Amino acid sequence: MEPLTGAVVLAWLAIVVLALAVSGLLRRVKELSEQGVGAAAVGPASEEFTLPAVDPSTFGAAKIHIVLVVDPLCSTCHEVLPHLAQLSERADPVEESFHAVSHESRHGWDDTGFPVIIDDDLTRQLDVPWRPGVALVDQSGNVVKSRPVGSVAAFYAALEEFRHDPAALSAREGEKR
16 A cells, blocks of 8 residues: 555544544533533432622612623723713612722723723622623622623613613512502
8 A cells, every 4th residue: 555545544543533523512512412412401419509799788779780800901891981971860760870890000091981890809799791881780789690791782782681680670669569
């Protein structure tokens, strides 16, 4: 057998082995999806899952808190903060409050017109993986849900979703009864 022929045969064998491996992986993914197993449901730790939470007194006494998690180097964060400031001025402080939190203090927050809470521990407790990201925090300090904010429009879409969230609605209705 010529060396070139041997190399071609080995290459084809490698392709067949890779195809079989991919086929096996796809079959396993299909089995898992049919069982309804998702990333959040894998392993025994998921049975003990608790929502991220912060000290309830951190954000005041409003029924719900909208918390924007920002980073000083994030240009979208600087675009969204003025909108957060406008919403905060118009908000009923009994119903909802608006806050911005960052893990670090760099120059640049002063020009946004909205105070940013600089607290690395609080940023970690909120457990919002995006910058910017917005979180809905209930009156007990539980982070009910969070969403990425890639634009001002996405920020308003997340707010609309939060305002129709069952946890937010029950928090607002709880005091009216």
